[in-house]
Each structure stands twice: as structure tokens, then as C-alpha cells.
Amino acid sequence: MELIERLTLQDFIVILVFISLIIGAIINIVKKISSFFNKKDHKAKSSSIDVEQSFKQPHISTKKEKIDAYSTLFYLLIRDFTTRRNLIEQLEKIIQYNEDDWDILYGLNDFVMETNIDVLIYLDYKSEIEELEYQINSILKVNYPYYNIELPPASNYNEEACVSDYGVFDDYSYALRKGGLQLGFIDTDGDDYMIIVHKTQDRNTIDRLITTVGFDYYETIK
Secondary structure (H helix, E strand, O other): OHHHHHOOHHHHHHHHHHHHHHHHHHHHHHHHHHHHHHHHHHHHHHHHHHHHHHHHOOOOOOHHHHHHHHHHHHHHHOOOHHHHHHHHHHHHHHHHHOOOHHHHHHHHHHHHHHHOOOOOEEEEOOOEHHHHHHHHHHHHHHHOOOOOOOOOOHHHOOOOOEOOOOOHHHHHHHHHHOOOEEEEEEEOOOOEEEEEEEEHHHHHHHHHHHHHOOOEEEOOOO
16 A cells, blocks of 8 residues: 555556556457467368369260260160161260250250150150050160060059159069169159160169269169
């Protein structure tokens, strides 16, 4: 108490200045520490976002990659060499003037339907089951003649049934799987179906090829 009473006004000012300098130094240190951790955290978050985006960004295939992928797909799906060659020649013409994946796929489908090539099954969601059975049998006869497959007859279903009814695709794919084949679906993101019949052992390759040409692949499992 006596010490405080002896302090002059000038001493108080000096002490206050000293205290303010200490407080300022402490604040500055806190700011630097905070800045260091904020930068570190921001860098970590940026790296995480970059990695996530790199996985999310789909690979845009070149025209050559698409031609190669379709050609390999035809090789796996079509038995006759001349038919494959004709379809690849048509593919090259279509891709020359089209870059849209849907235009290429549906252009191929139009050609397949016009020339009666048994490779793509195109159905509306209201298509009759008889049409599915007929097209699968046509593909089996032309491309898989040595496979012993017994499909469920369309007559097993009621007269009003259609291909989009629950269990229909499952039933046919199950029958194919018993013989080493299966149905594969090209996801057109619509109310139609683009279907192929392929060997079960080629499933992963087919998936990769369809992804390369710009579409998702899915299957029925029963």
C-alpha cells in the first residue's frame, strides 16, 4: 500500500504502457497461432475437396475411345464377322457427325433395327412380354447357337402383363444365367429399355465398355 502511494503519475503511465505492450504482444502471438492453424485447416479442406471432385468428374471419352469400346462390345456380342464389320463401319459414320452419346447409341439402334441385326433389344416400358421373348430367342439363335437356354414362355404371364412388370426381366435373366448368359441393361435414363444378351463371364468388361461410351450399366440379379 505504501509502495502504491509513493508512485507518481508518471510511474503509473510507464506501468500502463508496459502492460499495454505485453497485452499487444500476447494478442499478436495469438493471431499468428490462429492464422497458422487456419491456413493448415484450409489447406486440408482444399485438398479433400480437390480429391473428391477428381473422383466425381467423369472421364470424357474421345471419339477413338468410343469407337474402340463399341467395336470391342460388338466383338463380344456378335458372332458373325461380317455383321460386326458392317456395324463398325456404320458406327464410324455416325460418330463422324455426332458427338452426343445418345445420338450415337440411338443412331446405332436405328441401323440395327433397319438391317435386322440381332444385338440390341429396344423396348418401350409397355412392350409385350412376347416381344422380349422373341428378341432374346433371335439373339440366342444367331449369336449363341451352342448354348442350351430354356426361356420362360410369355404365356406364363397374364394377358395384360408387360415387360416392366415386377419380376419379368428377373425371370428371363435367371433363365439365361443358368446357361452362362445374362441380360445387361444400358441405362438411357428414360422409360425405354436398351438391352443386350452377353456372357456372364464378360460382365465386368461389358460394364467398363458401356461406361466408356457414355452410359451406366445395370443388371438384374435373381
